[in-house]
Amino acid sequence: MAAASNNQPLLEVRNLRVEFPTRRGTLLAVDDVSFDIAPGEVLGVVGESGAGKSLTGNAIIGLLEPPGRVAGGEIRLEGRRIDNLPYEQMRKIRGARIGAIFQDPLTSLNPLYSVGRQLVETIQTHKPLSAAQARTRAIDLLKEVGIPGAEMRIDHYPHQFSGGMRQRVVIALALCADPRLIVADEPTTALDVSIQAQIIALLKRLCREHGTAVMLVTHDMGVIAETADRVAVMYAGRVAEIGPVRDVVKHARHPYTKGLMGSIPSLGVRTDRLTQIDGAMPRLTEIPSGCAFNPRCTFKGQRCLVERPNLMPAGDTRAACWLHDRGGVGAPILKETVDA
Amino acid sequence: MIAFILRRLLQSIAVLLTVGLVAFSLFRYVGDPINSMVGQDTPASEREALRERLGLNDSPPIQFLRFIGNAAQGKFGLSYRTSEPVGRMIVERLPATLELSFCAAVFALFVGVPMGVYTGLYPKHWSSRLMQAVSLIGISLPTFVIGILLILVFAVWLHWLPSFGRGETVMLFGWWPTNFLTVKGLQALILPSITLGLFQLTLLMRLVRSEMLEVMRTDYIKFARARGLTNRAINFGHALKNTLVPVITVTGLQLGALIAFAIVTETVFAWPGVGQLFIQSVQFSDIPVMAAYLMLIGLLFVLINLTVDLLYFVVDPRLRSQGGTARVAGH
Secondary structure, X not given: OOOOOOOOOXXXXXXXXXXXXXXXXXXXXXXXXXXXXXOOOEEEEEOOOOOOHXXXXXXXXXXXXXXXXXXXXXXXEOOEEOOOOOHHHHHHXXXXXXXXXXXXXXXXXOXXXXXXXXXXXXXXXXXXXXXXXXXXXXXHHXXXXXXXXXXXXXXXXXXXXXXXHHHHHHHHHHHOOOOOEEEEEOOOOXXXXXXXXXXXXXXXXXXXXXXXXXXXXXXXXXXXHHHOOEEEEEEOOXXXXXXXXXXXXXXXXXHHHHHHHHOOOOOOOOOOOOXXXXXXXXXXXXXXXXXXXXXXXOOOOHHHHHOOOOOEEEOOEEEOOOOOOOOOOOOOOOOOOOOO | OHHHHHHHHHHHHHHHHXXXXXXXXXXXXXXOHHHHHXXXXXXXXXXXXXXXXXXXXXXXHHHHHHHHHHHHOOOOOEOOOOOOEHHHHHHHHHHHHHHHHHHHHHHHHHHHHHHHHHHHHOOOOHHHHHHHHHHHHHHHOOHHHHHHHHHHHHHHHOOOOOOOOOOOOEEEOOOEEEOOOOHHHHHHHHXXXXXXXXXXXXXHHHHHHXXXXXXXXXXXXXXHHHOOOOHHHHHHHHHHXXXXXHHHHHHHHHHHHXXXXXXXXXXXXXXXXXXXXXXXXXXXXXXXXXXXXHHHHHHHHHHHHHHHHHHHHHHOHHHHOXXXXXOOXXX
């Protein structure tokens, strides 16, 4: 393992490609995706359904569902390559170094075991603790995620918890072995809106306290703006724009990012119509040549139709758009002007 | 839960009363019992006296109540064929059937469930496909054909195992003849157990397989992987336990079926169990034995179903949470 220097990223994803062999040919679901996550950093990953964000997360934890597979590129954790590890070695990293939180807390827990049993088995899988020590740690974790009466609740079964409480248990499970990184795949999508903010705040606080980095996959720009340090916007399997969250939110370079920002309804501004990006993301089988966004882009030029843009630096962010250097200059992208 | 058990007990009693009514109507409608008990030249006055003594002149509801009352004490009268008490005849033969059914069930469970787990975990492996194909044979071949084929191969050609009978038995507690304590007894058990259990084995294997395939796709299995649990813990701890509720249901029902339908296997292997007794009774219209057999099988099914219902509570905590531990709301 390479010596971890202070400025070394915790996670490096380089030119990641994920493909799905199907009868009608191989689909490239994640295409040449690269990004870093620094220790303790929260990277938000946004995009529409099918943009490849969840697949990227699954590839990192080594749980792509067959027939999906990593077809190229590298994933490094603390300098050590993890995308080509045998199952058993990757298993020891999962849970211990990389935790995961999935979308639906109602189905993430095994209904037949008490939450305590599920916590204890996870702790004992990764840490050399006795059953009694593991149970003490499990109670501490439940307290930490804000479950009242943890000493009693530990013996309860998942169905005895509400959705929000179950997601807290899931977070406790992800934190069992003090991972360095948590891949949170739409952790709040299945919850009531009033609970979402609590769960996000909890996740943010815990990761700050533990120094855990988070890859927060979501399609909710609001959550990203509140929580993330940096944000990566994905579109049709590629990163469209990546940079510090403030820059991306305020000075989006990519027309798609602008559209996303513009589509967040803001309070106090009455509009008759909600802003939206016209059209839909292309299917993986029908990605146009040139820039994948070009059918929906109001600024496309000749170059956009033939040549695919890679990420290009623009200020503090990088955007995959031929107009990246002019993108921020107040040009009206959609019918309504974006008010940031 | 106590209320649940009480409700189930009441239902069980209702089922047994219904079975009892069917058994009782055998006496009334399958010929006149007096005719089979007395000679042809018995005078009508004597017949009438016997009829009076046996209570056959009472109204049917009274007779039914008396029948149920006796049945509850294990009294089913005398066999028309051997004039022995029916209760004793059944008790003498029940151990043979129970031991055979038990071995067949153990064989089906301990081979069928692992095969189901394996084919569910590796559905595309060639050995899984082979097991799937072979299980089709087990499902489609009738029991007696399997029994006869096994006798042909292992008894006639290879001379490895006996082709009929219980072999040597040893008396346990003075009244339970068992096969389990002698080598010959155990050898005699092998072929009939396989014959009787093969169908259940393939049924269980296919059931566990499809349940496993479904469970392995669930979010909690994916999350268990994300927690880094070992494959062993995931496959046998988390996945298998979630397939248990349907497996217990089917095993319970099939256990009843094993005992009830041991008739065919017992006939093929000349196994001296209650199934064989039943076949003989049918040939002789020995109604008391048939009625007792009917009641016995009804009782077994009811008991097994009751046990199965109680096992659900052991396996699935969601069924347990009534009353005090109801879902505590709050975020």
